[in-house]
Amino acid sequence: MNATTPRTAIVTGGTRGIGRAVSLQLAREGARVLALYGRNREAAEALEAEARAAGLTIETLRGDLTHPEKFAALVEEIRAKAERIDVLVHCAASGVHRKAAELSAKHVRWTLDINVVAIHELLTALIERMPSGGRIVGITSSGGTRVIPFYSAVGASKGALESLFRHYASELGPRGIAVNLVCPGLVLTDAVDAFPDREARVAKTLEATPSGRLTTPADVAQVVSFLCGPAAAQIIGQTLVVDGGKTLSS
Numbered sequence: 001m002n003a004t005t006p007r008t009a010i011v012t013g014g015t016r017g018i019g020r021a022v023s024l025q026l027a028r029e030g031a032r033v034l035a036l037y038g039r040n041r042e043a044a045e046a047l048e049a050e051a052r053a054a055g056l057t058i059e060t061l062r063g064d065l066t067h068p069e070k071f072a073a074l075v076e077e078i079r080a081k082a083e084r085i086d087v088l089v090h091c092a093a094s095g096v097h098r099k100a101a102e103l104s105a106k107h108v109r110w111t112l113d114i115n116v117v118a119i120h121e122l123l124t125a126l127i128e129r130m131p132s133g134g135r136i137v138g139i140t141s142s143g144g145t146r147v148i149p150f151y152s153a154v155g156a157s158k159g160a161l162e163s164l165f166r167h168y169a170s171e172l173g174p175r176g177i178a179v180n181l182v183c184p185g186l187v188l189t190d191a192v193d194a195f196p197d198r199e200a201r202v203a204k205t206l207e208a209t210p211s212g213r214l215t216t217p218a219d220v221a222q223v224v225s226f227l228c229g230p231a232a233a234q235i236i237g238q239t240l241v242v243d244g245g246k247t248l249s250s
């Protein structure tokens with residue numbers, strides 16, 4: 001790759017919410033972005049149209065990361081489009097919002113499948129295409145280490161994701177690949193609409209946030225981009241919290 005070859009970035013969940021902002025941010029910085037998504041074709045087409053109008057290179061690829069055949073087809077498509085992968089950001093997530101004791105084993109497995117197992121499988125399938133200098137970023141949440149009402153399944157998955165990424169960071173560091181996580185505060189995306197206590201949670205978050213505002217997708221995207229850039233080369237296996245100071249207080 002010479003100095004003018006654009007970096008190729010893969011962003012899972014890259015067409016909506018935080019992932020969408022990450023796709024746009026990396027593309028604005030010159031990357032060629034492959035934005036993955038599961039089902040919402042409308043959101044994917046809207047992102048492609050916005051990118052085209054702005055002269056950015058974002059291509060969207062559809063495929064349920066938890067479905068074995070669709071996953072395999074998606075990996076083949078990625079391999080055909082990207083001989084080299086410089087950046088991989090895992091934003092895709094989903095989950096069942098219930099109290100822990102009300103979760104079935106199926107709910108827990110389903111949540112772990114998309115939030116944790118999918119990125120492990122994607123890394124296994126694609127890591128050979130990532131050169132020294134590569135960057136991998138996961139998105140976790142405070143629920144990975146703290147209790148949030150109705151967040152037991154997703155919280156468990158985020159705790160697992162953080163541990164998995166620390167191990168990947170240790171294993172891939174010697175190959176020149178930096179693995180890190182970003183932990184946003186509450187960001188108003190479609191995902192938050194699924195919380196049964198959305199309004200109360202927004203009010204409580206605002207009240208407890210020293211910066212006086214909620215975190216935006218762009219706030220998160222800029223920190224992801226920092227972790228993917230040369231200034232962050234020596235940051236390995238860390239979680240950067242982007243929440244306006246919300247988690248400073250107990």
Ligand SMILES: NC(=O)c1ccc[n+]([C@@H]2O[C@H](COP(=O)([O-])OP(=O)(O)OC[C@H]3O[C@@H](n4cnc5c(N)ncnc54)[C@H](OP(=O)(O)O)[C@@H]3O)[C@@H](O)[C@H]2O)c1
Nearest residue numbers: 013017018037038039040064065092093141186187189191
């Ligand atoms: N929003 C917050 O307050 C907040 C706070 C902390 C951390 N986070 C984390 O930030 C990340 C992004 O969250 P968000 O709020 O931006 O989420 P979102 O708006 O709900 O977007 C989720 C994305 O994941 C994709 N996805 C879900 N299931 C999939 C599957 N089985 N296969 C492939 N793609 C799948 C969706 O694709 P479709 O569009 O096709 O459905 C969508 O692009 C997540 O990891 C989340 O846990 C969010």
